[in-house]
Amino acid sequence: MESSYPFGVILAVLAFLIIAANALVAVAVLLLIQKNDSVSLCFTLNLAVADTLIGVAISGLVTDQLSSSVRPTQKTLCSLRMAFVTSSAAASVLTVMLIAFDRYLAIKQPFRYYQIMSGLVAGACIAGLWLVSYLIGFLPLGVPMFQETNYHGSCSFFAVFHPRFVLTLSCVGFFPALLLFVFFYCDMLKIASVHSQKIRKMEHAGAMAGAYRPPRTPSDFKAIRTVSVLIGSFTLSWAPFLITGIVRAACQECYLYPVLEQYLWLLSVGNSLLNPLIYAYWQKEVRQQLYHMALGVKKGLTSILCLLSARNGGPERHGESSCHIVTISNSELDG
Numbered sequence: 006m007e008s009s010y011p012f013g014v015i016l017a018v019l020a021f022l023i024i025a026a027n028a029l030v031a032v033a034v035l036l037l038i039q040k041n042d043s044v045s046l047c048f049t050l051n052l053a054v055a056d057t058l059i060g061v062a063i064s065g066l067v068t069d070q071l072s073s074s075v076r077p078t079q080k081t082l083c084s085l086r087m088a089f090v091t092s093s094a095a096a097s098v099l100t101v102m103l104i105a106f107d108r109y110l111a112i113k114q115p116f117r118y119y120q121i122m123s124g125l126v127a128g129a130c131i132a133g134l135w136l137v138s139y140l141i142g143f144l145p146l147g148v149p150m151f152q153e154t155n156y157h158g159s160c161s162f163f164a165v166f167h168p169r170f171v172l173t174l175s176c177v178g179f180f181p182a183l184l185l186f187v188f189f190y191c192d193m194l195k196i197a198s199v200h201s202q203k204i205r206k207m208e209h210a211g212a213m214a215g216a217y218r219p220p221r222t223p224s225d226f227k228a229i230r231t232v233s234v235l236i237g238s239f240t241l242s243w244a245p246f247l248i249t250g251i252v253r254a255a256c257q258e259c260y261l262y263p264v265l266e267q268y269l270w271l272l273s274v275g276n277s278l279l280n281p282l283i284y285a286y287w288q289k290e291v292r293q294q295l296y297h298m299a300l301g302v303k304k305g306l307t308s309i310l311c312l313l314s315a316r317n318g319g320p321e322r323h324g325e326s327s328c329h330i331v332t333i334s335n336s337e338l339d340g
Contacts, residue, residue, distance in 0.1 A: 012267055013070030016063060023060030023277045027053045030281040033294040041290075044119075044127045045111070048104045049284060049291070051131050055096035055138075056277035062090040063274055069160040083160035084146055090162075090274075092142025095178075097277055099134045101239055102182055105232045109189040112196050112229075141178070145170050161266050163253075171250030179247050186236045193229050231287050238283060242276035245269045 031053035038046045065086050069078050111118045145151035151170040153163065246269035253261045284291045 010071060013067050015271070016070060017067045019271070019275065019278065020060045020064035020067065023274075024057055024064070026278060026281040026285075027057040027060065029295070029298075030284055030291065031057065033291055033298060034284075036298075037290055037294050044122050044124060045104075045107055047124075047127050047131065048100060048107055049288075051134070052097060052100040052104065052280055053284075055093055055100055056280050058093040059090065059097060059274060059277040062086065062093050066090075066160060078160040080156045080165060083156075084152075084165045086160060087162055087165055088142045088146055090142075091166075092139045094273070094277075095141040096135055096138035097280070098178075098182065098239065098243070099138060101235050101280075102185065103130060103134060104235065105186055105189045108229075108232050109193055112193050141174070162270055163262055163265060168250055168254035171247060172254040175247040175251055179243060183240060186232075186239070190229065190233055190236060193232065197229055231283070234283050234287055235280070238276055238279045242279065243273050246273040 031050055034046050034050045034053060037043070038050065069083070069086075107122060110122060114121065145166050151167050151173070153165050153167050156164055246265065249261055249265055249269055253259060253265065285295055286292065
C-alpha cells in the first residue's frame with residue numbers, strides 16, 4: 006500500500022481518539038479500584054491499557070503514511086512497528102477473553118469466585134496474557150515463513166507480514182476464541198435464566214418475604230449484557246479483516262491488499278475505540294465515576310474563572326453571586 010495523505014489523517018484522528026478515550030476510562034477505573042479493590046476492575050483497566058498502547062502504536066504509522074514517499078521506512082523498523090501493533094491488539098483481544106471468563110466464573114461459581122479469582126491469580130493471568138501477546142506479535146520476526154520477502158518501503162501490515170501469519174492467527178486464535186465466547190455466553194445465559202426462574206417461583210410462593218435471597222441475580226444479566234456487547238464488537242471488528250486475510254492467503258491472484266490495508270485493518274483497530282465507549286455506557290460504576298470526574302473538572306474550571314475574575318479588578322456583586330451559586334450547585338451535584 007502506497008502512502009496516502011487522507012488515510013494518514015484518518016489514522017492520526019483515530020489514534021488520538023483511541024488514546025484519549027482509553028486513558029480517560031483507565032483513570033476512572035483506577036479510581037474505582039482504589040475505592041472498591043475489585044479484581045474484575047483490574048481486567049477492565051488492563052483492557053484500557055492495551056487499547057491505549059494500540060493507539061500509541063498506530064500513531065507511529067501516521068508519519069509513514071504522510072511522508073513515506075519522501076523517506077521510505079526501513080523494513081526492520083516497519084516490522085517492529087507492526088509487531089508492536091499486533092502485540093497490543095492481541096493483548097486487547099485476550100483481555101476481552103479474560104473478562105468474559107471472569108464474568109462466567111462469577112456466575113458459575115458465585116460462592117467460590119473470590120477464593121478462586123484472588124489478586125495473585127489475577128496478576129498472574131495479566132502477566133501471562135502480556136507474555137503471550139508479545140510472543141504472538143513478534144512471532145513473524147523469528148519465523149521466515151511469516152515474513153514478506155518483497156518490501157517496497159511503504160510500511161503496512163502486509164508489506165512485512167505474509168498472509169500465512171493471518172491464516173495462522175485466525176485458525177489458532179480467532180475462531181477458537183469466538184467459539185469460547187459463544188460457549189461462555191450461552192452457559193451464562195442458561196445459568197441466569199435458571200436463577201430468574203427460581204426467583205419467580207419463590208415470589209409466586211411468597212418465599213421472597215423470608216430471609217433467603219438468591220445471590221448475584223441482578224448482576225447476572227448485567228454481566229451477560231456487557232460480555233455480549235464486547236463479543237459483538239470484537240466479532241464485527243475483527244472477522245472481516247481475518248476472513249479476507251484467509252481468502253488472500255488461499256488466492257494469491259486476488260488483489261485484496263487495498264481493501265485489507267485501508268478499510269478492514271482500520272475497522273479492526275477501531276475496536277480499541279469501541280471498548281472504552283462500551284464500558285463508559287454499559288458499566289454503571291464506570292459511567293458514574295466518569296460523571297464525578299466531569300463534575301470535578303467543572304468545579305475546578307469554575308474556581309479558576311472566579312479567581313481570574315477577582316484578580317481583574319474584582320467581580321461585581323452579580324459575578325460574586327454567580328460564582329457562589331455555581332459552587333453550591335456543583336457541591337450539591339457531587340453529593
